Amino acid sequence: MISREIWETLxxxxxxxKLVKTPLFLSILGFISFENTLSLKHWKTLTSTKARLEYLFDAYWEAAITRDIVTPQMELQGYRSPTYRRKNPPSRRQTRKWLVFLAQQLHRESQTEFFIEEMQPQMLTKKIYQWQYWFLLFSFAVVCTGIIVTTSLLPYFQPPSSLGIFWLVLVLGLIPGFIFATESKPDGARLILYPFVTLFCWLFNRVPWV
Known part of the structure; x- marks a missing residue:
């Protein structure tokens, strides 16, 4: 419940x-009113909309980062949080660092909403981590498509040994797996080829182009 004093100030x-009439800001106002992290005396001394809005966000941050999300029953079981269970949750500094990083990524992509299912490997800061992601995806795609194609061919062609089946899976799954892993993802092909191009450039003293 938003207090009358806050509305009189608004x-x-x-x-x-006009801004706080949106559902998001109404939720923020209700939350900081409940947690009592907004000082009306200080807020009234601010003279610009920008300063008042920044102070509103600061009050929301303080309320969100300090709220108690662990019930007494969970504490008796040794839990520190519903998410981290018995592990220590991130510190205030770590939380702020990753929230700033996420905001920068959203700004770079011209987005205003974050959905975890829409996260892309380009958000990884180091190229080696991006390459690991695409290599694992490529390997998984090769094995899966290779098994499907090989299983379809077994009634018509029987490899001489189990080792022959293994190589057949890899060979038949190589091209469709590469297509599947890089479909609509142009950076995928570049990153899958990254170690080979790097090795080539190192051997022949060339500048990497990926």
């Missing part, structure tokens, strides 16, 4: 009032 700033 009525003095038409721009801020």
């Amino acid at each position: 009525l003095l700033d038409s721009e801020l009032l």
Whole structure:
């Protein structure tokens, strides 16, 4: 419940009032009012909409980072949080660091909402981590497509040994696996080829192009 004093303060700033009528800001106001992290005395001394909005976000951050999310029953079981269970949750500094990183990524992609299912490997800061992701995806795609194709051919062609089946899976799954792993992902092909290009450039003293 948003207090009457907050609404009276908002009525003095038409721009801020227009903004806080959105569901997101109404939720923020309700949350910081419940947690009592907003100082109306200090807020009233601010003279610009930008300063009031920044202070509002600071109050929301303080309320969110300090709220108690562990029930007494969970504490008795030794849990520190529902997510991290018995592990220590991230510190305030770590949480702020990754939130800033996420905001920078959203700004770079011109997005305003974050969905974990839409995360892309380009968010990984180091190229080696991106390469590991694409290599694992490529390997998984090769094995899966290779098994499917090989299983379809077994009634018509029987390899001489189990080792022959293994190589057949790899050979038949190589091209479709590469296509599957890099479909609509142009950086995928570049990163899968990254170690081979790097090795070639190192051997022949060339500048890498990927």
